[in-house]
Amino acid sequence: MKTKSKAKTKPVKFHSISRRIVTQFCIFTLVLSAVYGMFCFLLLYNLEDAFIERDVQQEAKYLASGYQKTQQWPAVRNSSMNLYFSKESLPDDLRLQFNQEPQQKEFYGAEGRHYHLVRLPEHANVYLVAEVSQMLLVRPIRDGVLTFLLISGVILAFIAFVIAWLLGRKTARPLKQLADLVDGVAPENIPETFAHQYPNNEIGILARTLEHTMQRINQALEREKCFTRDVSHELRTPVAIIKNALELYQGGNKTSAEDVNNIFGRIADASMQMEQTVTTLLALAREEQTSVKKESLALLPMIEQSIIDHSHLLEGKPVEVHLDDSCNTKVFAQQGMLKVLLDNLLSNAFQYTDSGEVIVSVIDGQLTIEDTGPGIEQGISENVMEPRVKGSKSTGYGFGLSIVKRLCEHQGWLLSVVSGQGTRISVSFN
Numbered sequence: 001m002k003t004k005s006k007a008k009t010k011p012v013k014f015h016s017i018s019r020r021i022v023t024q025f026c027i028f029t030l031v032l033s034a035v036y037g038m039f040c041f042l043l044l045y046n047l048e049d050a051f052i053e054r055d056v057q058q059e060a061k062y063l064a065s066g067y068q069k070t071q072q073w074p075a076v077r078n079s080s081m082n083l084y085f086s087k088e089s090l091p092d093d094l095r096l097q098f099n100q101e102p103q104q105k106e107f108y109g110a111e112g113r114h115y116h117l118v119r120l121p122e123h124a125n126v127y128l129v130a131e132v133s134q135m136l137l138v139r140p141i142r143d144g145v146l147t148f149l150l151i152s153g154v155i156l157a158f159i160a161f162v163i164a165w166l167l168g169r170k171t172a173r174p175l176k177q178l179a180d181l182v183d184g185v186a187p188e189n190i191p192e193t194f195a196h197q198y199p200n201n202e203i204g205i206l207a208r209t210l211e212h213t214m215q216r217i218n219q220a221l222e223r224e225k226c227f228t229r230d231v232s233h234e235l236r237t238p239v240a241i242i243k244n245a246l247e248l249y250q251g252g253n254k255t256s257a258e259d260v261n262n263i264f265g266r267i268a269d270a271s272m273q274m275e276q277t278v279t280t281l282l283a284l285a286r287e288e289q290t291s292v293k294k295e296s297l298a299l300l301p302m303i304e305q306s307i308i309d310h311s312h313l314l315e316g317k318p319v320e321v322h323l324d325d326s327c328n329t330k331v332f333a334q335q336g337m338l339k340v341l342l343d344n345l346l347s348n349a350f351q352y353t354d355s356g357e358v359i360v361s362v363i364d365g366q367l368t369i370e371d372t373g374p375g376i377e378q379g380i381s382e383n384v385m386e387p388r389v390k391g392s393k394s395t396g397y398g399f400g401l402s403i404v405k406r407l408c409e410h411q412g413w414l415l416s417v418v419s420g421q422g423t424r425i426s427v428s429f430n
Contacts (some may be wrong), residue, residue, distance in 0.1 A: 017175065018168030025164030026157055033156050037149035044138045044145070049106065052116055052132050056081065060118045060128045067123075081130040090127065091115070114139070174203045182210060227285040230403045234277045234340070237310070237347060238270035245270075269309060277340055284403070284410055297335055299367070300328045303360055306342040313350035321350075324361035331367075331429045337411055344404050345369045345425055356422075366414075366426040376419035401425075 059081055066074035076083055084090050090098060093109040098117065107115040114133045120126045138145070181194060195207040245263045300323075307321060314321070331338065349358045349371040356372025401417070404425075408415040414428040 016172070018165075018172040021168035021171065022161060022164040025167070026160050029157050029160035030153060033149075033153035037153060041145060041149065048136065048138045052130065052135060053105070056116050056118050056128060056130045059130075060120055063128065064120050064123070073126075076128075078130070080132060080135065081128060084127045084129055086125050087127075090129065091131075094129065174198050174207075178203070178207055178210065182214070223285045226403075226406060227281055230281050230284075231278070234281065234344075234403065235274055238274045238277070241270040241312070242267050277343075281340075281403075284406055294332050294334050296330045296332055297338060298329075299331050299338075299362070302335075302338060302342055303327055303346075306339070306346050307360075309343065310347045310350050313347060317353070318355045319350070319353050320357045322357060322359045324359065326362040327360060327367075329362055333411065333429055337407060341404060341407055341427065344401075344407075345427075348401070349373070349423070363426070365430060366428045368424060368426045370422060370424045372422045375421055375423055376417070 055078070059076065059078055062077065063074060063083065066072075073083060087095060087098065091109065091113075093113065094107050094115050094117070097104070097107045105117055107117065109115055109131075112133055113131055114136060116130045116132055118128045118130075120128060178198065193211065195204065195211040198204045198207040245266045249260065249263045303323060307323070346358075346360070346369065349369055353371040353373040358372075359368075359370045361368050361370075404427075405415055407413075408427060414430075416426045418424045418426075
């Protein structure tokens with residue numbers, strides 16, 4: 001019998017930024033306090049030695065000056081100092097250390113004695129020795145000074161802890177707010193603009209980056225929704241053409257070879273249209289611009305082909321199509337994008353015009369398609385995203401215009417819609 005073992009994932013330990021700030025700030029304060037305390041302690045030692053050394057040097061100069069004048073050594077003025085005329089006459093606890101380190105000036109003697117030794121200039125074997133244990137101020141209170149520095153360091157560490165805790169809370173608060181804003185929230189529910197409420201520092205940079213990322217995600221989701229909707233709309237016509245052609249072929253007992261060729265031609269054209277439409281919609285669904293280069297295209301043949309492709313929408317309708325000679329021009333565009341644009345505009349015009357005419361022309365460099373259909377309500381025509389409504393009858397006009405609008409935005413074309421009794425749609429390719 002086989003048993004499945006489940007791999008146990010080790011939980012990721014949470015590292016609080018606020019706690020790290022407090023810890024590192026306290027460690028920094030303790031280290032700085034220790035270094036500063038040691039510096040102060042050494043400074044006190046050096047100052048004390050400097051004062052004692054100054055007194056000894058002054059006394060040595062006095063003695064040397066007196067000897068130079070009288071050729072006799074004057075009496076030492078300071079009771080803590082003595083004059084010795086050989087190394088052997090030095091105090092025992094001093095002589096042993098001096099023999100080992102003759103260049104040293106400061107020596108520690110027995111029973112807490114402390115010596116400062118100066119060799120008189122021009123007198124090699126004459127030594128002035130000061131026993132200064134009674135003059136010392138810092139060394140006797142060394143333990144007290146160390147205790148004071150230790151207590152001061154603890155107090156400073158506590159103050160640093162309080163400051164770091166307040167600073168950590170202030171620093172981490174906007175980060176926590178930002179995390180709460182984006183954590184577990186659907187991208188479409190996040191406010192479009194939220195970075196302005198954060199300070200202009202690294203947190204603000206992070207907030208602006210997240211805001212830009214969320215906007216791109218929302219745009220991607222919107223493109224996906226539009227792609228799904230447009231696919232269902234744009235592929236309906238070619239699928240219907242293929243289905244009708246197959247039904248005609250399967251139901252026709254006396255279908256001639258010419259009719260068969262026409263049927264398969266319609267299927268091939270519809271399949272090509274489907275492929276082109278899917279390619280265009282995928283290009284619209286992608287964030288980056290399509291890599292297909294624009295080229296100079298003859299507009300008239302493409303309009304004629306689109307009219308032929310959608311002529312079945314006019315069957316049984318008293319509608320005339322007028323193709324103006326001004327359409328015999330060239331435009332700089334991508335062929336696939338232009339084909340979908342023409343197919344959408346003409347199919348909508350043919351489908352929702354029950355009688356009258358559809359006029360295709362180029363006026364002032366703009367492709368214009370006019371129809372005598374029921375028109376689009378004013379608010380809807382401004383939005384160009386809602387279905388055409390006349391009375392209680394919804395015609396669904398806006399789905400085609402939706403992809404047309406996005407297509408124009410994608411290609412940098414200018415789209416304008418004017419609707420009243422009929423609809424006039426213009427596209428500028430400049």
